[in-house]
Amino acid sequence: MTHPLTVAVLGPGGTGGLLAALLSRSGHRVICLAGETTAHTLRRTGITVSSRQFGDFTATVDADTALREPVDACLVTVKHTALDAALTRVPPAALGDALLVPLLNGVEHPGTLRARYRPDRVAPAVIRVESTRTAPGVIEHGSPFTEIDLAGDAVPRARLDTLADHLTASGATARVAGDETAALWAKMAFLAPFALLTTRYGVPLGTARTRHRDELEALVAETAAVSRACGGPADPAQALARYDAFPPATKSSMQRDAEAGRPLELDAIGGALLRAAERHGVAVPVTERLVRELAAGGHPFE
Numbered sequence: 001m002t003h004p005l006t007v008a009v010l011g012p013g014g015t016g017g018l019l020a021a022l023l024s025r026s027g028h029r030v031i032c033l034a035g036e037t038t039a040h041t042l043r044r045t046g047i048t049v050s051s052r053q054f055g056d057f058t059a060t061v062d063a064d065t066a067l068r069e070p071v072d073a074c075l076v077t078v079k080h081t082a083l084d085a086a087l088t089r090v091p092p093a094a095l096g097d098a099l100l101v102p103l104l105n106g107v108e109h110p111g112t113l114r115a116r117y118r119p120d121r122v123a124p125a126v127i128r129v130e131s132t133r134t135a136p137g138v139i140e141h142g143s144p145f146t147e148i149d150l151a152g153d154a155v156p157r158a159r160l161d162t163l164a165d166h167l168t169a170s171g172a173t174a175r176v177a178g179d180e181t182a183a184l185w186a187k188m189a190f191l192a193p194f195a196l197l198t199t200r201y202g203v204p205l206g207t208a209r210t211r212h213r214d215e216l217e218a219l220v221a222e223t224a225a226v227s228r229a230c231g232g233p234a235d236p237a238q239a240l241a242r243y244d245a246f247p248p249a250t251k252s253s254m255q256r257d258a259e260a261g262r263p264l265e266l267d268a269i270g271g272a273l274l275r276a277a278e279r280h281g282v283a284v285p286v287t288e289r290l291v292r293e294l295a296a297g298g299h300p301f302e
């Protein structure tokens with residue numbers, strides 16, 4: 001294995017905090033970028049993880065309000081709704097040659113980031129994990145898996161391979177996906193129906209997939225059609241089988257945001273899906289209705 005990395009983590013919440021702790025525990029230098037209060041807490045107490053997969057441990061991290069030194073990679077793990085404000089913590093000059101690895105929902109953010117940073121260093125990734133920050137520096141990791149697909153069609157493959165190797169050695173299951181579009185749309189096609197339906201009706205996945213089965217099947221078909229038109233994968237039957245295999249109490253992150261009164265990633269997920277559908281002339285009437293109802297405050301937590 002090559003030398004330890006220096007990794008910045010922009011937004012040490014549920015996902016970012018978990019990855020920061022795992023990388024630190026395996027010997028890498030981690031700099032968490034956050035507001036002054038959170039940064040102070042992390043410098044003082046580190047990050048404590050309670051995990052089914054990794055056990056309970058505390059990892060030491062550095063923390064700052066902005067990136068001020070060279071790093072090998074910067075993981076972007078904020079919500080879409082906080083992205084613009086968060087990026088002020090990562091000046092392009094400070095990032096330099098480092099990989100910028102957004103682990104965000106949706107499919108439109110790589111273009112935004114490539115307009116701001118070196119396009120051939122933006123390496124979009126998707127992560128499959130359920131992890132929650134309960135307080136600054138306190139992470140509860142609930143899923144028995146932490147899976148990451150790294151992509152970036154213009155990024156040197158050796159850089160992606162090195163980061164994937166280090167993430168895997170730290171405990172995650174990381175791989176390099178051959179096709180950025182396919183990787184992002186595979187996540188989008190699974191996430192959008194799940195997020196829109198559970199949030200609209202304020203019910204966990206088990207209730208959504210039974211009580212609202214017709215709508216779920218329509219959403220899956222519409223999303224698969226848009227994914228196919230965009231050059232991504234489309235397997236509606238597999239998507240439904242994955243939903244049916246999840247524990248019935250599973251909630252989407254959008255639903256959790258709605259319950260907590262936080263801003264919803266509705267535009268990044270539903271809005272992006274509608275824009276892609278319009279570009280390719282794909283009819284998505286059920287998706288349109290749910291996004292419209294959610295945008296109008298049509299969920300049970302307002």
